[in-house]
Amino acid sequence: MYDILSNFFTGDLLHVVWIGFLSGCIIIPLLLSVAYLSYAERKVIGYIQGRIGPNRVGIYGLLQPFADLFKLVGKEIINPTRSNTFLFIVAPVLTLAPAIIAWAVIPFDLGMALADINAGVLFIFAMSSFGVYGVLIAGWASNSKYALLGAMRSAAQTISYEIAMGFSLVGVLMASGSMNLQKIVLAQDGCLINWFVWPLMPLFLVFWIAGIAETNRAPFDVAEGESEIVAGFHVEYSGTAFAVFFLAEYANMILIGVLTSIFFLGGWLSPFKGLPILEDLFIFVPGTIWLFVKTGLFLFVYLWIRATFPRYRYDQIMRLGWKVLIPTTLVWIIVLGFMIKFEISPWFRV
Amino acid sequence: MNKKINQTINFGPQHPAAHGVLRIVMELDGEVVVKTDPHIGLLHRATEKLAETKIYNQNIGYMDRLDYVSMMCNEHGYVLAIEKLLNVKIPIRAQYIRVMFDEITRILNHLLWLGATAIDIGAMTVFLYCFREREELFDCYEAASGARMHANYYRAGGVVRDLPNEMPKYKYNKWQSKKMIDSLNKNRQGSLLDFIWDFTERFPQKVDEYETLLTDNRIWKIRNVNIGVIEPDRAIALGFTGPMLRGSGVAWDLRRKQPYAIYKKLNFKIPVGTNGDCYDRYLVRVEEMRQSNIIIRQCVEWLKKNSGPVMVDNSKIVPPKKDKLKSNMEALIHHFKLFSEGYTLPVGEVYAAVEAPKGEFGIYLVSDGSNKPYRLKIRAPGFAHLAGFDEMVRGHMLADAVSILASQDIVLGEIDR
Numbered sequence: 001m002y003d004i005l006s007n008f009f010t011g012d013l014l015h016v017v018w019i020g021f022l023s024g025c026i027i028i029p030l031l032l033s034v035a036y037l038s039y040a041e042r043k044v045i046g047y048i049q050g051r052i053g054p055n056r057v058g059i060y061g062l063l064q065p066f067a068d069l070f071k072l073v074g075k076e077i078i079n080p081t082r083s084n085t086f087l088f089i090v091a092p093v094l095t096l097a098p099a100i101i102a103w104a105v106i107p108f109d110l111g112m113a114l115a116d117i118n119a120g121v122l123f124i125f126a127m128s129s130f131g132v133y134g135v136l137i138a139g140w141a142s143n144s145k146y147a148l149l150g151a152m153r154s155a156a157q158t159i160s161y162e163i164a165m166g167f168s169l170v171g172v173l174m175a176s177g178s179m180n181l182q183k184i185v186l187a188q189d190g191c192l193i194n195w196f197v198w199p200l201m202p203l204f205l206v207f208w209i210a211g212i213a214e215t216n217r218a219p220f221d222v223a224e225g226e227s228e229i230v231a232g233f234h235v236e237y238s239g240t241a242f243a244v245f246f247l248a249e250y251a252n253m254i255l256i257g258v259l260t261s262i263f264f265l266g267g268w269l270s271p272f273k274g275l276p277i278l279e280d281l282f283i284f285v286p287g288t289i290w291l292f293v294k295t296g297l298f299l300f301v302y303l304w305i306r307a308t309f310p311r312y313r314y315d316q317i318m319r320l321g322w323k324v325l326i327p328t329t330l331v332w333i334i335v336l337g338f339m340i341k342f343e344i345s346p347w348f349r350v
Numbered sequence: 351m352n353k354k355i356n357q358t359i360n361f362g363p364q365h366p367a368a369h370g371v372l373r374i375v376m377e378l379d380g381e382v383v384v385k386t387d388p389h390i391g392l393l394h395r396a397t398e399k400l401a402e403t404k405i406y407n408q409n410i411g412y413m414d415r416l417d418y419v420s421m422m423c424n425e426h427g428y429v430l431a432i433e434k435l436l437n438v439k440i441p442i443r444a445q446y447i448r449v450m451f452d453e454i455t456r457i458l459n460h461l462l463w464l465g466a467t468a469i470d471i472g473a474m475t476v477f478l479y480c481f482r483e484r485e486e487l488f489d490c491y492e493a494a495s496g497a498r499m500h501a502n503y504y505r506a507g508g509v510v511r512d513l514p515n516e517m518p519k520y521k522y523n524k525w526q527s528k529k530m531i532d533s534l535n536k537n538r539q540g541s542l543l544d545f546i547w548d549f550t551e552r553f554p555q556k557v558d559e560y561e562t563l564l565t566d567n568r569i570w571k572i573r574n575v576n577i578g579v580i581e582p583d584r585a586i587a588l589g590f591t592g593p594m595l596r597g598s599g600v601a602w603d604l605r606r607k608q609p610y611a612i613y614k615k616l617n618f619k620i621p622v623g624t625n626g627d628c629y630d631r632y633l634v635r636v637e638e639m640r641q642s643n644i645i646i647r648q649c650v651e652w653l654k655k656n657s658g659p660v661m662v663d664n665s666k667i668v669p670p671k672k673d674k675l676k677s678n679m680e681a682l683i684h685h686f687k688l689f690s691e692g693y694t695l696p697v698g699e700v701y702a703a704v705e706a707p708k709g710e711f712g713i714y715l716v717s718d719g720s721n722k723p724y725r726l727k728i729r730a731p732g733f734a735h736l737a738g739f740d741e742m743v744r745g746h747m748l749a750d751a752v753s754i755l756a757s758q759d760i761v762l763g764e765i766d767r
Contacts, residue, residue: 001473049478145359149381194605218472219569227367227470310569311472313749315380 022114026103035248037063041303048307072246075239080143083236087141092237092244095134102127106258107182109268109287118183121169124160124259128214131252132158135216135223135233138245142236150232153314154223157213159320165210167329168203171336172196172263175347185267190346192271197264199347202332204264206325208298211256213317215249220304223313226240230324253302254295261294353694358689358737363392367470367752370762372736374751381747385739387453393766401726405692406432411722414500416728417764420459422451422491423706424592424764429712430610431702432506435695443658444508445611450546450649450702451503453642456551458487459707459759460635464560467632467756471573476563483556493517493542506693507668508661514741515541534565543650546749550647551627557639565633565751568713574629578754587732592709593634594758598626604705618645628757635759638707667693670750690719708732708759730764 002018009017010125014128023165039054039061046053080193105120107113117123139151152161175196176187185303188195213220223233234245261267268287312320340348357378362368371392375525377385397416401409413424426448433440488498493514495503503510517538520531537548564570580590585598593600603620605613621637623630661668669688670681695717703712709731716725735758742758743751 045475049475050482051478136413145357149359153381222749225749226753227472230366306565307475310564310567310573311466311749312569313573313747314632315747316572 006252025032026101026114030100030103031247033254034247037254037299038251039065044300044303044309050124069243072243073240077241080236083143084141087137088240091134091138091141092241094137095131095248096244098127098130099248099255104253105181107185107267108291113182116182118180121173121179125166125265128300129162139233146229146235146299147233149229150223150225154233157220157222160318161210162330164206164216164321165214167326167333168334170199171203171333174340175200175337181262184340185269186263186267188266191274194346195264197268200264200336202328206329207263208260209261210325212302212305215252215256217302219309219311220317221311251313257295257298258291260298261291265294266318267291281301362370367755367759369466369755372760372762378748383746383748386743388736388739390736391766393422393762395767397767401723403722405721407574407692409663410504411500411502414502414767415763416730417706417708418499419462419761420455420503420707421499422455422503422738423704424711425453427702427704427711427713428765429504429506429675430704431715434702435698435700435715435717436506438507438664440508441660443656444660445511446507446649446653447660450505450646453489453645454617456642457639458484460639463635463759467508467566470752470756471570476560483553487677489519490542490546510603510662513542517542517545530730538586543654546646547629547650549645549657551644554601554640555692557636561636571629573753574632575627577628577746577750578757579625579627580738580742585626589739590738591731593631593638594709594735596621597623597631597634604703604710613641616645628753630759670690694719694721728767730767732760732765736760736765
């Protein structure tokens with residue numbers, strides 16, 4: 001592909017076009033998986049609830065996401081009276097953009113990352129924190145009390161859960177000794193026993209819970225709080241602007257799923273690497289597929305949790321974040337320090 | 351620095367947790383509710399006034415539409431008032447049928463309440479599980495009365511017709527497989543009573559299923575325990591009835607305290623709470639579903655063994671049998687009179703109340719001796735509950751206001767009337 005492009009472009013331009021092409025290779029499948037994640041959500045929750053879910057548009061309702069998309073695009077974006085139009089339109093973009101940009105550093109396989117940077121974890125952290133600005137601005141610009149309440153909740157929630165998430169990542173950094181996502185995965189080289197999920201189990205749980213809270217999903221969906229503040233920060237949004245929020249939410253969900261797989265479940269590594277018979281049996285499965293399988297597992301848990309649990313109250317979420325999750329991470333970082341110091345096998349051999 | 355001003359928000363009338371068309375003007379300090387002011391009347395249909403222009407039997411249909419999730423209980427309150435003033439004694443079989451359907455209605459109501467409350471607190475799966483069971487109970491309604499919701503089944507003097515000996519069955523069609531239709535028809539082979547019996551066999555496990563999702567769920571508990579506490583004496587003073595009162599520990603149930611129909615002969619327990627919070631009210635209602643199930647089983651057993659008339663044999667209030675019209679002069683006259691001007695009630699006033707799923711549903715009826723009520727006053731339980739909402743919700747957070755409102759089991763149909 002690079003050779004074909006080099007026939008048309010030269011120098012710096014070729015470089016830019018090449019990066020654009022690679023970005024497209026990530027973004028287009030990402031948006032497709034967002035579409036089908038929403039379909040999967042409706043199907044999975046449907047079956048959990050004893051329903052069938054969408055089955056009218058296309059076979060098994062497979063075209064439903066596109067029907068939804070066209071419906072939303074065809075609708076008017078209603079601009080509320082006395083709202084700040086510029087911020088009102090910018091907010092959804094500000095939510096979606098970081099959710100997509102963060103994918104630049106995700107390694108899909110060994111050497112398969114758009115940007116293999118050394119501060120990958122920091123970059124992802126910065127991008128995921130950025131998302132809250134979109135929510136805040138949306139809530140403020142809507143000139144609606146419900147939206148403002150939603151934005152307030154979301155801001156408070158994100159700030160406290162970011163800390164828990166950050167601390168749990170400190171553990172990952174200590175264990176792997178690198179901020180480069182590829183090196184984090186390679187530090188877990190071996191079969192599934194070698195994955196960080198075992199020595200870092202409490203941190204894994206904290207990261208996963210904080211991840212659910214970061215994406216504003218049930219049972220932490222207080223920013224949307226459907227039955228309390230109607231739809232929270234995006235109550236005034238319609239049409240494409242709403243669709244963009246929707247895309248961002250689901251792109252973030254997939255991102256958290258992928259990150260959890262990379263940090264704790266060995267990313268693209270096969271769970272059977274180094275095991276006598278199983279390794280040969282599954283040798284044909286490419287690493288990317290393993291990553292997707294692991295991500296899919298987490299996405300399913302996302303939906304499962306949503307179908308099962310009631311919603312927390314806003315102050316109860318704060319309490320959980322500050323009084324349970326953050327102390328857990330702090331304690332485990334110390335424990336982890338000792339585990340590294342005494343070179344507990346098989347994870348921390350020199 | 352600016353002076354802090356509380357924010358006033360408009361909770362409803364189009365709000366997902368407003369349970370219909372309730373509008374609450376809510377004053378918030380941050381997220382803490384300082385004051386609430388429920389505005390009712392958006393569903394006002396002037397039922398009480400309308401009743402004054404209709405002959406007695408025509409008003410039964412309006413009763414269904416008051417609290418539109420406990421239809422037959424409302425009818426029961428109304429026909430009870432008429433019967434009390436007429437001083438007729440209705441056949442025992444009709445009383446059993448009424449009690450059976452009252453309890454089916456109670457389960458219907460509590461299932462809707464459970465589902466709606468769960469969805470208000472964020473657990474959406476329970477809602478669909480509850481509706482799965484509601485479908486079967488609606489089938490019972492339909493088999494007996496022909497309508498799935500607004501049954502119009504009770505009459506002054508009994509019930510309009512006896513229970514059917516056959517359950518309607520699903521027909522084979524090209525969309526569903528034969529196997530599926532057969533499985534749907536499996537419990538419909540016998541009579542309606544067999545169908546209800548089969549339901550009562552399975553229902554306790556279904557309640558267990560809801561309880562595994564909610565009762566010991568930590569999130570469910572922190573959202574409900576110690577939320578909206580109401581002391582027993584305040585609950586009595588505010589006129590609370592039903593599960594709202596029993597949740598506070600007052601064992602007041604009209605089925606026991608002022609027995610009507612055949613409740614005296616039945617064996618059941620009255621669950622009461624201890625703290626008077628949302629969680630206790632939840633537990634009370636779940637237990638009431640189990641108790642209703644027990645009552646239904648007792649009624650089905652009796653009804654299977656005993657037959658008899660389901661209407662009083664009094665042609666002044668009950669239309670004669672159709673086959674008599676061709677041969678019997680009096681029957682024809684009675685038929686004509688009943689269907690043109692209805693029956694008249696003696697001059698007087700009466701109050702009759704039943705234990706509806708939401709509390710005491712009372713009918714205060716004043717008769718001037720004509721064929722229409724002179725005045726019909728409806729005592730709806732939800733009205734008193736909603737009046738206590740402000741007191742229950744003060745100092746709680748916005749999200750708690752939703753769970754308190756849900757725990758009150760509000761239906762605006764009966765409140766606005």
